[in-house]
Amino acid sequence: MRLKFLVILLLVIKFAISGANDKNKTFVATTNWQEVEEGQILPSGLHIRVNLQTGRKEAKLLNSKEVDGNNNNGALVNVEQNIYEASAKESQAKNKAKSSKTLSEAFKNLPKDSLGIAYSPKKLEQIKRDFKTYNELKESFKKLQKEFRSDGELITKLIDEYKNLSKENEELPTTLNTKINTQLRILEDFDYLVHQIDNALWFIDKGGLDKILLPLIVNETNINLRTKAVRVLGALTLNNPKAQIKVFEKNIGGYLAQILISSEHSEELSSALYAFGSLLRKFPLALQRILSTSGTQALVAVLAKKCELKVKAKSITLISDIIVEKRLVLSKYADSDSPLAAAQYADLNLQEWLHLSGFCETVDSLVSTQLYELLDQPDITEYFIIGLENAVEICESVWSKSVQLRHTLLTIKNRYMHTKEEYHGEVAQQIEKLVKILYSLNNRDEL
Numbered sequence: 223m224r225l226k227f228l229v230i231l232l233l234v235i236k237f238a239i240s241g242a243n244d245k246n247k248t249f250v251a252t253t254n255w256q257e258v259e260e261g262q263i264l265p266s267g268l269h270i271r272v273n274l275q276t277g278r279k280e281a282k283l284l285n286s287k288e289v290d291g292n293n294n295n296g297a298l299v300n301v302e303q304n305i306y307e308a309s310a311k312e313s314q315a316k317n318k319a320k321s322s323k324t325l326s327e328a329f330k331n332l333p334k335d336s337l338g339i340a341y342s343p344k345k346l347e348q349i350k351r352d353f354k355t356y357n358e359l360k361e362s363f364k365k366l367q368k369e370f371r372s373d374g375e376l377i378t379k380l381i382d383e384y385k386n387l388s389k390e391n392e393e394l395p396t397t398l399n400t401k402i403n404t405q406l407r408i409l410e411d412f413d414y415l416v417h418q419i420d421n422a423l424w425f426i427d428k429g430g431l432d433k434i435l436l437p438l439i440v441n442e443t444n445i446n447l448r449t450k451a452v453r454v455l456g457a458l459t460l461n462n463p464k465a466q467i468k469v470f471e472k473n474i475g476g477y478l479a480q481i482l483i484s485s486e487h488s489e490e491l492s493s494a495l496y497a498f499g500s501l502l503r504k505f506p507l508a509l510q511r512i513l514s515t516s517g518t519q520a521l522v523a524v525l526a527k528k529c530e531l532k533v534k535a536k537s538i539t540l541i542s543d544i545i546v547e548k549r550l551v552l553s554k555y556a557d558s559d560s561p562l563a564a565a566q567y568a569d570l571n572l573q574e575w576l577h578l579s580g581f582c583e584t585v586d587s588l589v590s591t592q593l594y595e596l597l598d599q600p601d602i603t604e605y606f607i608i609g610l611e612n613a614v615e616i617c618e619s620v621w622s623k624s625v626q627l628r629h630t631l632l633t634i635k636n637r638y639m640h641t642k643e644e645y646h647g648e649v650a651q652q653i654e655k656l657v658k659i660l661y662s663l664n665n666r667d668e669l
Contacts, residue, residue, distance in 0.1 A: 248265075249265065255271070256281060380412065405447055412454045426458070431468060432472075440477055470507070475511070482494050483523050509566075534588065535606060536605075541576070541609065545616070551563065551564055581617070586617075586620060590624065607649065622660045
């Protein structure tokens with residue numbers, strides 16, 4: 223009996239000790255921070271932190287003032303994940319609803335046409351026609367790739383199109399104006415394409431020079447077509463030695479000189495001077511052959527015509543450029559890579575041809591009678607001053623004796639020097655330099 227009592231007593235003591243241990247393993251939280259012992263079980267819904275001073279974990283009950291997790295003690299605070307997520311979702315939902323409501327009210331208060339979306343049915347149809355979908359753009363690009371042509375192919379196509387215009391087409395008759403407009407459009411395309419050297423040579427090889435330009439320059443009566451053809455010729459030969467030779471062999475230089483002598487149309491004269499200069503520059507054989515016959519006379523004739531002053535400036539500029547070109551080549555004769563070209567320039571008796579054509583007298587008369595026009599156009603004046611300076615060795619005997627020319631130059635110089643325009647001052651300095659070259663020392667006090 224006594225033994226049985228001892229066994230029961232031992233069991234009771236064991237269960238008591240076990241219960242006390244379990245109780246010690248469960249953390250009992252309060253509203254104050256308490257240190258969590260090793261092995262203690264933390265119930266949910268607590269603030270948990272690591273005290274940065276002691277390095278030990280602490281916990282306490284959650285209260286409403288600390289929901290935002292603020293801590294004045296500088297500890298690292300962790301809030302239970304489920305509480306944080308619930309609070310964040312609730313805040314996000316409220317903000318979303320508030321934002322949506324605000325946007326809805328804002329759109330309601332906007333004028334109906336403030337965003338430009340109130341289109342009429344007609345406007346919507348126009349938009350559909352003007353804008354394409356991505357697939358439509360892809361199809362258009364594929365078609366463009368198929369229709370792509372090189373410059374050579376374009377030139378060949380344009381030449382064929384031009385030739386077909388001359389053929390009678392009973393099924394599709396065209397009026398004269400329609401034909402001329404088409405010809406002008408084709409010539410405009412040629413003017414753009416033949417600036418490139420390879421394109422120019424391709425144009426010549428495909429008959430463009432013989433079948434299109436030459437007939438228009440020689441026989442065409444329509445001044446617009448003839449002018450445009452001459453302009454294309456200038457683009458064809460500009461800085462293109464092989465094209466210059468081809469054109470020179472067709473004696474087109476003589477036809478250009480004839481246009482310069484006979485025409486009174488400023489635009490045609492301007493185009494002819496452009497083509498004439500493109501053909502002659504850096505081509506001593508052409509300079510010799512053309513200027514020794516009618517070429518010099520043609521250039522001087524432009525200076526005496528009743529045409530725009532800027533056209534006359536182009537003529538004197540071309541003459542000036544030829545003088546300078548010859549001077550530069552002969553000054554480097556010993557070092558020249560082409561002795562034949564230097565010899566050809568040496569045979570270029572430009573001074574005699576200019577004297578025979580009355581160049582010096584024509585320029586004297588022109589500048590002396592164009593005082594007011596030159597005062598109003600300083601850029602044109604500069605061209606004339608440069609031309610006179612480059613030709614002063616040829617014409618000094620005439621110009622230095624011209625009282626009217628001297629008066630004109632001094633008047634322009636004095637007028638330009640008393641303006642605030644910097645460019646006017648630069649032109650005035652050029653005039654002063656020319657006057658000092660032309661006139662004697664005894665007259666310089668009047669400058």
